[in-house]
Amino acid sequence: MTALLSVDAVSKRFRGLQAVDAVTFSIATGELFAVIGPNGAGKTTLFNMIAGEIAPDEGTISFAAARIDGLAPDRICRRGIARTFQLVRPFPALSVEDNVLIGALLRRPAVAEARAHAHDTLRRLELFDKRARRASALTLSDRKRLEVARALATEPRLLLLDEVMAGLRPTETDRMIAILRALNGEGLTILLIEHVMRAVMALATRVLVLHHGAAIAEGTPQAVVRDPAVVHSYLGAEAFG
Amino acid sequence: MSLILSVVVSGVLTGLVYGLMALGLSVIFGIVRVVNFAHGEFAVMAMYAAFMLFRDFGLDPAAAMLPVAAAFFGIGYLLQSALINPFVGRAEHEQFILLVALGMVIVNGLLIIFGPDARPANLSYALDSYEIGPLLIDKARLLAAAAAVAVAAALFAFFRLTALGTAIRACADNLLGAAVVGLNVKRLYALSFGIGLACVGAAGALMVTIADARPALAQAFTLQAFIIVIVGGLGSMSGALVGGVLIGVSEALAGFFFEPSMKSMFSFALLVLVLVLRPQGLMGSRA
Amino acid sequence: MMALWRDMPARGRALAGLLLVVLLAAPLFADRYLLSVLILIFYFAYVGQAWNLMMGLAGQLSLGHALYVGLGAYVAAMLWVYFGVGPWLGVVPAVAVAALAGSAIAWLGFRFSIEGVYFVLLTIAFAEFTRIAFDHIGAAGGAGGFFIPYQAQRLGEWWNLRGGQRLFYYVGLALAIGGVILTAWLEGSRLGYQWRAVREDQQAARSLGIDILAAKMKAALISSAMTAVGGVFYAFYYDSLFPAQVFGIGRSIELILAPIVGGLGTVFGPLVGAFILTQLGELLTAAVEKLGVDAPGAKALVYGLILMLIIFVRPDGVWPWLARACGLTGRKPGRAT
Numbered sequence: 001m002t003a004l005l006s007v008d009a010v011s012k013r014f015r016g017l018q019a020v021d022a023v024t025f026s027i028a029t030g031e032l033f034a035v036i037g038p039n040g041a042g043k044t045t046l047f048n049m050i051a052g053e054i055a056p057d058e059g060t061i062s063f064a065a066a067r068i069d070g071l072a073p074d075r076i077c078r079r080g081i082a083r084t085f086q087l088v089r090p091f092p093a094l095s096v097e098d099n100v101l102i103g104a105l106l107r108r109p110a111v112a113e114a115r116a117h118a119h120d121t122l123r124r125l126e127l128f129d130k131r132a133r134r135a136s137a138l139t140l141s142d143r144k145r146l147e148v149a150r151a152l153a154t155e156p157r158l159l160l161l162d163e164v165m166a167g168l169r170p171t172e173t174d175r176m177i178a179i180l181r182a183l184n185g186e187g188l189t190i191l192l193i194e195h196v197m198r199a200v201m202a203l204a205t206r207v208l209v210l211h212h213g214a215a216i217a218e219g220t221p222q223a224v225v226r227d228p229a230v231v232h233s234y235l236g237a238e239a240f241g
Numbered sequence: 242m243s244l245i246l247s248v249v250v251s252g253v254l255t256g257l258v259y260g261l262m263a264l265g266l267s268v269i270f271g272i273v274r275v276v277n278f279a280h281g282e283f284a285v286m287a288m289y290a291a292f293m294l295f296r297d298f299g300l301d302p303a304a305a306m307l308p309v310a311a312a313f314f315g316i317g318y319l320l321q322s323a324l325i326n327p328f329v330g331r332a333e334h335e336q337f338i339l340l341v342a343l344g345m346v347i348v349n350g351l352l353i354i355f356g357p358d359a360r361p362a363n364l365s366y367a368l369d370s371y372e373i374g375p376l377l378i379d380k381a382r383l384l385a386a387a388a389a390v391a392v393a394a395a396l397f398a399f400f401r402l403t404a405l406g407t408a409i410r411a412c413a414d415n416l417l418g419a420a421v422v423g424l425n426v427k428r429l430y431a432l433s434f435g436i437g438l439a440c441v442g443a444a445g446a447l448m449v450t451i452a453d454a455r456p457a458l459a460q461a462f463t464l465q466a467f468i469i470v471i472v473g474g475l476g477s478m479s480g481a482l483v484g485g486v487l488i489g490v491s492e493a494l495a496g497f498f499f500e501p502s503m504k505s506m507f508s509f510a511l512l513v514l515v516l517v518l519r520p521q522g523l524m525g526s527r528a
Numbered sequence: 529m530m531a532l533w534r535d536m537p538a539r540g541r542a543l544a545g546l547l548l549v550v551l552l553a554a555p556l557f558a559d560r561y562l563l564s565v566l567i568l569i570f571y572f573a574y575v576g577q578a579w580n581l582m583m584g585l586a587g588q589l590s591l592g593h594a595l596y597v598g599l600g601a602y603v604a605a606m607l608w609v610y611f612g613v614g615p616w617l618g619v620v621p622a623v624a625v626a627a628l629a630g631s632a633i634a635w636l637g638f639r640f641s642i643e644g645v646y647f648v649l650l651t652i653a654f655a656e657f658t659r660i661a662f663d664h665i666g667a668a669g670g671a672g673g674f675f676i677p678y679q680a681q682r683l684g685e686w687w688n689l690r691g692g693q694r695l696f697y698y699v700g701l702a703l704a705i706g707g708v709i710l711t712a713w714l715e716g717s718r719l720g721y722q723w724r725a726v727r728e729d730q731q732a733a734r735s736l737g738i739d740i741l742a743a744k745m746k747a748a749l750i751s752s753a754m755t756a757v758g759g760v761f762y763a764f765y766y767d768s769l770f771p772a773q774v775f776g777i778g779r780s781i782e783l784i785l786a787p788i789v790g791g792l793g794t795v796f797g798p799l800v801g802a803f804i805l806t807q808l809g810e811l812l813t814a815a816v817e818k819l820g821v822d823a824p825g826a827k828a829l830v831y832g833l834i835l836m837l838i839i840f841v842r843p844d845g846v847w848p849w850l851a852r853a854c855g856l857t858g859r860k861p862g863r864a865t
Contacts, residue, residue: 051735077737085735091728102725105718106737114718154737276645331843333644334589338788338839341781345832349825357824456825460777464656467649502671506660509653516650517640 002065004029004189005050005081005158010059010069011213012045019045021213022059027158027191027206032184034192034200034221037210038234043193044086046210047162050191051083052076063158077106082156084147086163086193090135096146097122097131103153118153125149125179141172145179158189165196177202197225209233243375248497249490250376254386256489258447260482261389262462263469264396265440267481270470272413272433275325276336279344281462283438286347287313287445288454289355295362295449302362302450303388310392310443317438321431329430344459352456359453385447392443393482396436400478409433413476461505468512474525483524487511539855551701555694563697567765569799569806570700571758576786576798577707578754583784584793585720586747587727588634592651594779595658596626596752600759601769602668605676608764614688619760623753629654630752631745638741652777659775669769676767689764696765703761704799707754712795714750723747785831789838791845800847805831 003026012020020042027033035043049056052073061069068076077083082103091099100121104114122128125145130138135146144164151159161180165173177199184190184203194200200207200221207224209217211233217224224230262284269277287309294305324343328336369380400406411422412429420426452458465488473484488508495504515522555563575597582588603622607613633654637647663671682690689699714720722743725733730740763769773779790801812827842849 053731073731073734074737074739077735083735085732089729089732091725091732093728094724098721098724102721102733102738103736105721109718111716111718111721150736270645276648327840334583334792335839335843337589337591337645337648338835342832342835342839345781345828346836349829349832352825353823353829464649464652464777468653471646471649500664502663503660506657509657509660512653513636513650513657516642516646516653517636520640520642520646 003027003062004031004064005191006060006062007046007050008060008062010046010049010056010061012042012049012054012057018213020049020056020210023208023210023213023215024059025208025215025218027189029157029189030184030187031205032180032190032192032203034194034204034207035210036194036197036200036207036224040212041210041233042213043210044162045213047083047160047191047193050076051081051160077154077156080155080157081160082151082154082158083160084144084151084162084164086166088140088143088147090138090143090146090150092134092136094135095131096127096133096135096138099135099146100127100131100149100153103150106154121149121153124182125152126175140167141169141175144168144176148176148179152183152188156188158191159183161190161192161194163193163195165194165199168196173199201225245494245497246375247377248493250378251382252490252493253486254379254382254489255451255493256486257386257389257482258444258451258485259465259469259489260473260485261393261440261447262444263466263473263485264393264478264481265437265444266466267437267470267473267475267478268396268440269434269437271476272409273321273325273329273430273437275321275329275434276333276340277437278337278340278463279347280441280466281459281464282344282347282351283313283441284445284448284462284466285351285454285456285459287442288449288452288458289351289360290442291446291449292360292362292454295364301364302446303384306388306392306443306446309446310439313442314435314439316435318431318435320438321434322427325434326427326430344463348456348459351459355454355456357456359455361453362449364450379451381450385450388447389444390482392440393478396440397478399436405432465505465508468508470522471520472511472515472522474522477522477524480522480524484522487523537855548705555697560693563693565806565810567693567697567700569802570697570704571761571765571802572783572786572806573799573802574700574703574707574761575755575758575783576790576802577704577711578751578758579784580787580792580794580798581711581714581754582747582751584787584797585715585727586723586744588637588744588747589648590633590651590751591648591777591780591784592633592653592655593751593755593783594775594777595629595651595655596755597759597762597779597783598655598658598662598769598771598775599626599629600756601763601774602662602674602759603756604760605674605763605769606668608688609674609676615760615764616687616689619757622760623756626756626759627749627753630748634745634748635741638744652780655775655777655780659771662771662775668771671771673768673770675769676764678767689761696761699761700765703758708795708799710754715795719743719746785835787845789834789846791847794845794847796851797845797847800850801845804846805834808834 005027007023007025009022009024010020011022023046037043048054050061052071055070060067063079063081068079097118100118101115104117108114108117119128122131125148127142127145127149130142138146148164165176168176173196180190180203204221206219207221208215209224209230216229216233217227266277266280269275290309291302291305294300295302328339364381371378371380400410409429409432412426469484469488470481472487473480491507492504495507554566579593582590600622603625604615604618607618608615633651636642637650642650662668668674682688686695722738725738726740726743734740785805786801787798789805790799791797809827812830816823816826
């Protein structure tokens with residue numbers, strides 16, 4: 001089984017802080033892979049290195065057997081990796097439809113065709129009815145789904161989601177879980193950074209746990225949450241009495 | 242050789258006055274983060290004010306500097322509170338346009354009132370000069386430069402040594418933090434703008450001993466102030482003075498070796514170089 | 529662009545059609561003065577439209593656009609006077625030179641992360657530098673000016689832009705219409721969407737696969753090229769060029785007034801803005817003359833006040849508000865008409 005995404009001994013240091021420490025893992029096509037860990041564990045730095053916002057100091061990242069570490073974010077997107085932002089960034093003055101349209105234009109240069117694809121994507125993310133609204137006028141839940149729709153419109157092979165459940169109410173979380181499960185069911189590979197354990201347990205096929213920049217556990221969600229090292233990292237030594 | 246040295250010294254002295262003007266911009270731009278594209282227009286307004294005080298009351302511009310600066314402080318305070326504050330958070334191009342427009346109003350107002358011709362302040366000592374060794378130094382320039390340095394020193398002292406000055410610097414450094422700590426940001430902004438404009442007022446008043454008041458100078462002053470602030474380094478007050486001296490000297494030399502009309506070319510070329518190679522300027526710190 | 533036509537409600541189409549007919553027929557019934565005012569409006573609408581592309585669509589503020597007017601003007605004028613190359617041909621090198629300058633500035637800005645006010649100053653620096661340089665280029669006439677000589681025998685050579693007012697009226701009208709069509713087409717194109725994305729949020733745009741440098745360079749290229757054509761028109765209409773006037777920052781500012789007052793980023797904004805400002809300017813000049821007041825800066829002062837008013841009350845410009853008020857906006861919100 002050749003991995004779709006391969007992260008090999010990747011490290012990143014910021015002045016005095018080792019943000020990511022020799023992390024290695026790989027994701028196979030069709031997986032729904034979650035990266036969890038307490039705040040400051042290095043999840044976002046790892047994420048940003050895969051997305052191209054920063055370059056690793058050491059190690060390599062490969063996508064579809066080609067190296068991508070150090071490439072600029074727009075090239076990474078064109079290779080087939082799309083991402084969302086933790087603090088959502090829709091284009092505020094543009095309509096919902098135009099937001100997704102811009103994503104769709106990546107692979108479909110003809111505006112009419114791109115718009116049709118954008119409409120399809122909006123339907124799947126349950127935003128079609130709101131397509132004429134200004135992005136800045138949406139609720140948080142809608143903006144999160146817009147962010148996903150926009151990234152999805154670029155027709156990625158790997159979708160990177162940065163804490164997409166944060167700030168959502170339980171019903172909204174359920175809705176997002178259902179959408180992501182459906183997308184993954186159609187064959188989309190997803191890498192998820194998450195804090196909301198409910199989503200991780202419901203969605204992930206495999207989980208990687210980071211702590212202080214290093215990988216401390218990897219496996220199925222059920223196995224990982226019972227791992228003593230993981231519990232220790234989240235709850236501290238006192239948890240063990 | 243001594244002629245070149247005299248030219249350089251003249252450039253240094255003029256540059257100190259430019260530096261004071263730029264200092265005002267540094268305070269406004271660095272603290273309130275407003276792009277004051279009307280800076281030169283205010284400077285020319287101050288020149289006219291000093292000119293009138295001289296013409297009607299015989300007040301020497303160096304002395305006129307104080308009331309003019311005080312008046313400009315008030316203007317700046319009001320302007321910031323009433324007009325500019327709503328724009329602080331808005332899109333950059335809107336700020337620009339507002340201040341460009343304000344500048345248009347000011348400079349054309351001056352044009353209408355005073356006409357386009359140059360208005361010199363015919364000081365009794367305008368043509369006097371000191372001979373220090375081989376150097377020939379204009380008395381007027383020397384006095385203006387000394388006054389400029391005095392004002393700058395006072396400003397430094399204010400920002401470093403007083404509680405209010407420290408509060409203002411805190412605002413510039415960390416806006417949210419300043420507000421959280423209970424500082425009245427609006428008031429401090431207004432104060433800063435007032436201080437900045439007071440510098441401009443002082444510099445303008447001093448300027449009239451060196452050059453004639455003309456509306457056409459306004460745009461040149463604005464650009465020059467920006468060049469100095471960027472070359473010297475945004476956020477660095479000493480940078481503004483150093484930048485001013487640098488520009489003053491380079492303009493003086495360019496005017497001497499080439500043609501006077503070409504002197505600005507070097508300033509603009511320097512600006513591009515700094516923007517490209519060292520955007521934090523000579524004395525600024527990397528953001 | 530067809531989308532723009534489709535989106536326009538019937539009212540808008542009727543109005544546009546009527547306006548077009550009126551403008552086409554104007555030289556038949558309007559007097560010289562009115563036609564000269566209209567030519568000014570066309571000129572400012574056109575160059576404002578060109579600037580609008582870079583600012584309104586791609587979000588790059590340039591206060592040195594007079595550089596491109598000047599380069600276009602001087603190159604075409606000098607080619608005509610020294611080599612007899614007519615403007616319809618001369619426009620090509622004129623555009624090339626301006627586009628080169630524009631791309632260079634855009635590249636510098638991108639490569640060295642010169643943004644915001646620093647980028648604005650960069651554009652000003654280039655324009656000012658060029659202005660002073662041209663003051664000293666003897667072949668271009670220096671500060672004394674460069675003149676296209678009046679040659680009575682050449683009148684009627686429309687291909688050399690030698691002719692009466694009517695010729696320049698129709699060329700100006702064609703430019704203005706062409707500007708609108710080009711902007712509308714670009715706005716609805718893939719590039720136009722990419723520009724808007726870059727304007728709104730560069731980082732997000734990048735994450736969607738948009739090449740920021742390419743987008744910005746294209747904006748600069750098209751904008752500067754378009755402006756240069758306006759410069760060629762300017763040179764042959766006025767027949768005299770002075771560096772201080774042509775390259776000056778006052779010119780750059782004058783150029784941006786129309787699109788800002790009319791509506792940044794909109795297709796018809798620059799036209800509306802040019803119309804309002806030129807009319808107002810003429811009214812003011814007439815009023816000042818009537819009052820017998822010698823007020824050399826009155827027009828500019830009022831322009832300044834208007835600009836302040838607009839930026840306070842209607843920062844999006846007059847046109848979007850006017851269009852809504854008259855029921856002229858398209859069916860799609862989120863798209864600027």
